[in-house]
Amino acid sequence: MNTGAVLANLRQAVGAAHVLTHEDPSTDLSRWERDWRGRAHGRALAVVSPGSTAEVAAVIQACAAHGVSVVPQGGNTGLVVGSVPDDSGRQVLLSTTRLNRVRELDAANRTLTVEAGCVLQTVQDTARDAGFLFPLSLAAQGSCTIGGNLATNAGGTQVLRYGNTRDLCLGLEVVTAQGQIWNGLSGLRKDNTGYDLRHLMIGSEGTLGIITAATLKLFEQPAAQMTAWASVPSLPAALDLLGLAQSRLGAGLTGFEVMGQFALSLVDQHFPQLRVPAWRNTPFAVLLELSDTESVEHAQAQLEQVLGQALDEGCVSDAIVANNLTQAQGFWHVRESISSAQAAEGLNIKHDISLPISRIPTFCDRAGDRLAHAVPGVRIVNFGHLGDGNLHYNVQAPVGQDPQRFLLEQEAAINAVVFDEVRAHGGSISAEHGIGSLKAHTLPEHKDPTALDWMHRIKAALDPDNRLNPGRVLPIQAR
Amino acid sequence: MNTGAVLANLRQAVGAAHVLTHEDPSTDLSRWERDWRGRAHGRALAVVSPGSTAEVAAVIQACAAHGVSVVPQGGNTGLVVGSVPDDSGRQVLLSTTRLNRVRELDAANRTLTVEAGCVLQTVQDTARDAGFLFPLSLAAQGSCTIGGNLATNAGGTQVLRYGNTRDLCLGLEVVTAQGQIWNGLSGLRKDNTGYDLRHLMIGSEGTLGIITAATLKLFEQPAAQMTAWASVPSLPAALDLLGLAQSRLGAGLTGFEVMGQFALSLVDQHFPQLRVPAWRNTPFAVLLELSDTESVEHAQAQLEQVLGQALDEGCVSDAIVANNLTQAQGFWHVRESISSAQAAEGLNIKHDISLPISRIPTFCDRAGDRLAHAVPGVRIVNFGHLGDGNLHYNVQAPVGQDPQRFLLEQEAAINAVVFDEVRAHGGSISAEHGIGSLKAHTLPEHKDPTALDWMHRIKAALDPDNRLNPGRVLPIQAR
Numbered sequence: 001m002n003t004g005a006v007l008a009n010l011r012q013a014v015g016a017a018h019v020l021t022h023e024d025p026s027t028d029l030s031r032w033e034r035d036w037r038g039r040a041h042g043r044a045l046a047v048v049s050p051g052s053t054a055e056v057a058a059v060i061q062a063c064a065a066h067g068v069s070v071v072p073q074g075g076n077t078g079l080v081v082g083s084v085p086d087d088s089g090r091q092v093l094l095s096t097t098r099l100n101r102v103r104e105l106d107a108a109n110r111t112l113t114v115e116a117g118c119v120l121q122t123v124q125d126t127a128r129d130a131g132f133l134f135p136l137s138l139a140a141q142g143s144c145t146i147g148g149n150l151a152t153n154a155g156g157t158q159v160l161r162y163g164n165t166r167d168l169c170l171g172l173e174v175v176t177a178q179g180q181i182w183n184g185l186s187g188l189r190k191d192n193t194g195y196d197l198r199h200l201m202i203g204s205e206g207t208l209g210i211i212t213a214a215t216l217k218l219f220e221q222p223a224a225q226m227t228a229w230a231s232v233p234s235l236p237a238a239l240d241l242l243g244l245a246q247s248r249l250g251a252g253l254t255g256f257e258v259m260g261q262f263a264l265s266l267v268d269q270h271f272p273q274l275r276v277p278a279w280r281n282t283p284f285a286v287l288l289e290l291s292d293t294e295s296v297e298h299a300q301a302q303l304e305q306v307l308g309q310a311l312d313e314g315c316v317s318d319a320i321v322a323n324n325l326t327q328a329q330g331f332w333h334v335r336e337s338i339s340s341a342q343a344a345e346g347l348n349i350k351h352d353i354s355l356p357i358s359r360i361p362t363f364c365d366r367a368g369d370r371l372a373h374a375v376p377g378v379r380i381v382n383f384g385h386l387g388d389g390n391l392h393y394n395v396q397a398p399v400g401q402d403p404q405r406f407l408l409e410q411e412a413a414i415n416a417v418v419f420d421e422v423r424a425h426g427g428s429i430s431a432e433h434g435i436g437s438l439k440a441h442t443l444p445e446h447k448d449p450t451a452l453d454w455m456h457r458i459k460a461a462l463d464p465d466n467r468l469n470p471g472r473v474l475p476i477q478a479r
Numbered sequence: 480m481n482t483g484a485v486l487a488n489l490r491q492a493v494g495a496a497h498v499l500t501h502e503d504p505s506t507d508l509s510r511w512e513r514d515w516r517g518r519a520h521g522r523a524l525a526v527v528s529p530g531s532t533a534e535v536a537a538v539i540q541a542c543a544a545h546g547v548s549v550v551p552q553g554g555n556t557g558l559v560v561g562s563v564p565d566d567s568g569r570q571v572l573l574s575t576t577r578l579n580r581v582r583e584l585d586a587a588n589r590t591l592t593v594e595a596g597c598v599l600q601t602v603q604d605t606a607r608d609a610g611f612l613f614p615l616s617l618a619a620q621g622s623c624t625i626g627g628n629l630a631t632n633a634g635g636t637q638v639l640r641y642g643n644t645r646d647l648c649l650g651l652e653v654v655t656a657q658g659q660i661w662n663g664l665s666g667l668r669k670d671n672t673g674y675d676l677r678h679l680m681i682g683s684e685g686t687l688g689i690i691t692a693a694t695l696k697l698f699e700q701p702a703a704q705m706t707a708w709a710s711v712p713s714l715p716a717a718l719d720l721l722g723l724a725q726s727r728l729g730a731g732l733t734g735f736e737v738m739g740q741f742a743l744s745l746v747d748q749h750f751p752q753l754r755v756p757a758w759r760n761t762p763f764a765v766l767l768e769l770s771d772t773e774s775v776e777h778a779q780a781q782l783e784q785v786l787g788q789a790l791d792e793g794c795v796s797d798a799i800v801a802n803n804l805t806q807a808q809g810f811w812h813v814r815e816s817i818s819s820a821q822a823a824e825g826l827n828i829k830h831d832i833s834l835p836i837s838r839i840p841t842f843c844d845r846a847g848d849r850l851a852h853a854v855p856g857v858r859i860v861n862f863g864h865l866g867d868g869n870l871h872y873n874v875q876a877p878v879g880q881d882p883q884r885f886l887l888e889q890e891a892a893i894n895a896v897v898f899d900e901v902r903a904h905g906g907s908i909s910a911e912h913g914i915g916s917l918k919a920h921t922l923p924e925h926k927d928p929t930a931l932d933w934m935h936r937i938k939a940a941l942d943p944d945n946r947l948n949p950g951r952v953l954p955i956q957a958r
Contacts, residue, residue, distance in 0.1 A: 108718050108837035109868070110725070153671050161730075164669060166678075167646070182929035187835035189867045190643060190910040192632050192682055193926060194952055195934050199645075199678030203671055220726045239587050246589070247699045250772040251640075251730030293729040294781075302773075356666035358587035388668045389588070431669040447672060450661035454941060455674050461940035462933060473673055 001090060003045065006066045010048050010092065013058035018049040018098070022089075032073060032093050035081045040437070042085035044071075044093040051098045053173060053181055053212040060210070060467070061179035063092055069470050070094050072206040074117065074148030077140035079352075080436025082152065082205050082472050096147045099212055105130050110218040111170060111187040116147025116211050123216065132218035135162040139336065147211045153203035155432030160387035161254040161291070162219065164432070166202040173213040174201055177463035185215050200458070205434055206469040208462050222291035225254075226299040227328035228307060231282035231318040235361040238286055240315035242357070242387060245288060248306045252299075255289030256387030257335050263383045266341035267334055276334050278318055286316075286386070287335050335383075342381050342394060346403035349395040349411050353422050354431035357389045364393075367421040371395065374417060375410055390431040393418060419446065435473045443474070480569060482524065485545045489527050489571070492537035497528040497577070501568075511552060511572050514560045519916070521564035523550075523572040530577045532652060532660055532691040539689070539946070540658035542571055548949050549573050551685040553596065553627030556619035558831075559915025561631065561684050561951050575626045578691055584609050589697040590649060590666040595626025595690050602695065611697035614641040618815065626690045632682035634911030639866035640733040640770070641698065643911070645681040652692040653680055656942035664694050679937070684913055685948040687941050701770035704733075705778040706807035707786060710761035710797040714840040717765055719794035721836070721866060724767060727785045731778075734768030735866030736814050742862045745820035746813055755813050757797055765795075765865070766814050817862050821873060825882035827860065828874040828890050832901050833910035836868045843872075846900040850874065853896060854889055869910040872897060898925065914952045922953070 010019045020027050022043070034041045045068065050056045063070050072094045073083040085091040099117035106112075107130060114123055120141040127134035136149060138156035148154075150172070154165045162168060171186030184198060201209055232238045238258050245253050264279040279285060292299035303321050310316035322328035342348055355363050364382065371378050377398030384391035395414050397406035419429050419442075429446050430439060444452060459466075459474055470476055489498045499506050501522070513520045524547065529535045542549050551573045552562040564570040578596040585591075586609060593602055599620040606613035615628060617635035627633075629651070633644045641647060650665030663677060680688055711717045717737050724732050743758040758764060767786075771778035782800055789795035801807035821827055834842050843861065850857050856877030863870035874893050876885035898908050898921075908925050909918060923931060938945075938953055949955055 106835060106837050108722065109835040111835070153675075155669055155671075159669065166675070176929060176933075180929045180932075182933070183927050184930060186907075187837075187868075187905065188833045188907050188910075190634055190638065190833045190864075190869045191907040192634075192909045192911055192913045193907055193922060194914060194930070195683055195687075195937060196632075196645070196678045196681065197930055197933055199675045200937075202675065204674055208674075220729050222729070243587065248772060250699050250701070252772070293727060293731070354667045354669045356585060356588040356590070358585050358666075385669075389666075390669045426666060428665075428667050428670040428672055430671045431667075432671055434671045435673060443672060448662050450655060450659045451663055451673070451676055453659075454655075454661070454676055457940040458674060458679075458937060461936040 001066060001068065006062065006068055007046060009062035009065065010046055010059060013062050014048055014050045014055045018051065020047040021045070032076065032095060033084055035084045036077055037079065040081045040084055042087045043089040044085040045090055047093045047095060049095045049098045053175065056094070056175045056210055056212050057179045057181050059092070059094055060175055060177065064179060064465070064467060068092055069467055071469055072096065072151070072210045074145030074151070075119065075140065075143045077144045078148065078152060078436060079433045080438040082434060082436030082469070083148070086471070094210065096145060102126050103213060106187060109187045111215050112218055113185060113213060113215045114146055115213045116145060118146050120144050120146055120149060127218050128221070131221065133221045134216060134218055136165055136168055146214060150202050150211050150214055151204065151206050152434045155385070155388070155390065157385070158254055159385060160256055161251055166199055168217050169198065169202060169214050170217060171215040172198050172201055172211055174209040174211055176209050177465065177467040182209070185213060187215050203434070205436065205473050207459060207473050208468065210468065220293065223294055224292045224296040224299040225328070226290045226292065226296070226303045227322045227331050228288045228303050229277045229320045229331050230286045230288065230307060230310070230316045231278055232284050232286055232315060233282065233317050235284060235364055237315040238284055238386060239357060239361065240313070241286060241310050244310055244315065245306050249290055249302060252290050252292055252302065253288070253387070254291040255287060257287040258383060258386035259285050259287070259335060259338065260380070260382035262379055263338045263381045266345050266381065267337050270341040270344040271337050274330070274334050274337060277320060277331070282317060287331055338381065338383050342396065345396060347407050348381065348403065349407065349414050351393045351418055352431050352433045353393055353418070353427055353429060354388070354390045355422065355425050355427035357386070359425040360386070360389065360391070363421055363425045363427070367393070367418055370417045370421065371414060374413060437472050440471060440473060440475045480545060480547065485541065485547055486525060488541035488544065489525055489538060492541050493527055493529045493534045497530065499526040500524070511555065511574060512563055514563045515556050516558065519560045519563055521566045522568040523564040524569055526572045526574060528574045528577045532654065535573070535654045535689055535691050536658045536660050538571070538573060539654055539656065543658060543944070543946060547571055548946055550948055551575065551630070551689045553624030553630070554598065554619065554622045556623040557627065557631060557915060558912045559917040561913060561915030561948070562627070565950070573689065575624060581605050582692060585666060588666045590694050591697055592664060592692060592694045593625055594692045595624060597625050599623050599625055599628060606697050607700070610700065612700045613695060613697055615644055615647055625693060629681050629690050629693055630683065630685050631913045634864070634867070634869065636864070637733055638864060639735055640730055645678055647696050648677065648681060648693050649696060650694040651677050651680055651690055653688040653690055655688050656944065656946045661688070664692060666694050682913070684915065684952050686938060686952050687947065689947070699772065702773055703771045703775040703778040704807070705769045705771065705775070705782045706801045706810050707767045707782050708756045708799045708810050709765045709767065709786060709789070709795045710757055711763050711765055711794060712761065712796050714763060714843055716794040717763055717865060718836065718840065719792070720765060720789050723789055723794065724785050728769055728781060731769050731771055731781065732767070732866070733770040734766060736766040737862060737865035738764050738766070738814060738817065739859070739861035741858055742817045742860045745824050745860065746816050749820040749823040750816055753809070753813050753816060756799060756810070761796060766810055817860065821860050821875065824875060826886050827876070827882065828886065828893050830872045830897055831910050831912045832872055832897070832906055832908060833867070833869045834901065834904050834906035836865070838904040839865070839868065839870070842900055842904045842906070846872070846897055849896045849900065850893060853892060916951050919950060919952060919954045
């Protein structure tokens, strides 16, 4: 590789100001080179920030000409080490953050076309300012980009009603591994002219092409939202409540989160000011959210009716409907503080699993028993998006044990138990975070072999030189 | 090709009773060999009906061993000649109709796993008997199969609320071109472990693999449905009504169909007993359907409120809310009789196009002007799923002209105008019917060249010998 020639071509493609390298010792590239949970720190040949789709194509063509591979990056908030370069110093980091224009809002078609580098919150705000809702919502929304959300098919808190990111996208603009531009932007809700390349791209984590823009679906803003907190005597009871709420509220049910007692106790312990609602006498609590097209009064009546029936039927032992926005936000704040409370308690082993909803109780029983047997005293922080079958089934060291040592000694064994039970119950080892490089080596264990074979065939067909994000999703194969 | 050896292997794979050929002159294979609109009549080497997924795999392996290509077929109700053999007498017709088991209904997970050959109506009935709704609904539901619906990503009347067939499917079981079984059945709502092969398969019209089973999403049955008929003064007014109804009814709005005056006049003329509601004084009518989780009274109040506001704002000139089920069915009957009324009027040129909803009025103006100029007196039967941007923009000969001659002389010119305007307005030439062999030769004109290149690469990667449904979707390329 002729580094000088590569850099000259890149500077030609995007302008010298948008090519950063280690040549200048005062330049700190670590915000692009380190993943945000700090588990990987690579070294890039250059950080390149194209300002247009044509410039993205020119960058890829330059890299192809020199045999250099490319790692695309949006807000760099991913959780599976999918968007930072390896430590070879030979990969180009392509940052999409200058691709940040809102191209078109089509109110009558209820679509919004934005470039990949737009921050999610900007997309949400643009929709809201026009009287619409863009429902994708997740913790990193102030810094993650819509391109990254699409590349990883992000989930979040509104999946129950609106689906994953893939369900919110009608069309894409993509630069291929050969530096060609595919103009697949489309505001169409129906288009049966050939293979669905949009869905193939979404969730492919930058390994098949680079998303440069997208046309997104917009929805009506709800007239009212109402939140409730319910104590449930068991996980099967939580499932009964879910079924009841779905049949009575239909698409109005926009949130259904479950939280185990130990998870809530951590919030209570580390953030006592949050006032966790009645958690001491119940093994699980559920947070319900209803979005209503009519009014606050209608929403409240609807939610109270469902909870009243649930109390009668015994699947709820106690319930509070938030009587103002502050109380509703307080409920959500408790839910969203579980991760931080857990961090305050010490390092832990995190999982992002999904299961058929019907099998969650049995999974939790079996995995819990096996973990308690394998590591006496182990503490399980069980919470998640129950309505989507998605649990963050995290494992904390026994009281008094050094968390660092616990991780070092037990992580492999605990993952083996959890993933074994996930498999036995027809689940997935990555519900919403993706594979990245963190899980790429484990994918062959968990994926149907024919599906894995198809993935390799498709990668080889679209990116035969392994130009784009090599080693992510699919482990690099010996030729 | 050694025909005797092929047939022997096929009989070994599925049993002699399930291999039908022309060897026995009393066997009539035309129900499998002729497409249902009668535009193509091929000749099969054999009609093979496997009874299990393993048998499908064995059939494909036998065909691969002998270099024979395979045309999969479900209910054979497709509209683009995608499921009948060519006239070479060398293709095996694989009928999925014996794969007709309901494998599992998981109420708590709201999923139903069925084999590909299940008739759509059976799927609907199975869901309803368990208290759920499977919302896919279309004219051929009494004979089309769910495998065919998935292979063609069928649309229908409930897309506005529930999406196309792809949006109703969580997992697939597929036999590949090599005769391998991919077990991708899954009841998961979130699964980010690699490329989305399910969406790649759905809509690929049997060219990438053979769907043998699927896990489908179920929904709550609405407590009430309410239907209304509204006269609107223009297409922009119809769009205003759509926006108003979506913002006020949200996901409750499950149908929004538009019908032009000439389309309604044909129903009135050929089926006077249907009593088309007030159509003489309005250029367009809209059929609205509201599905409600509460009650008939609530649904009626909601719909009346929206229509009242629409009357005040002038986007509706007249409206009737059906006051009983018979009247509601009557409204739908008018809508569904447009095709037959048109057939009664004579042969015509059919289109299944989609557009960004915002561009429908301009498209109709421009296409209408150009067609009137090209063929004076031409009559446009304009109707469709306005809420999805999907029009069946059909063209009827001028009064007194021989329809057969009109088709022969004008079809190419009329298609050229319509497709040119579709392209100019960012639309699609096939919204819900697919490509099949009827439109395969035109796809290269209408598809982005990079997208088309990707499609060829994917087909070559997954089916390098062009074993499955050759010449469908993608025209056969010279090597």
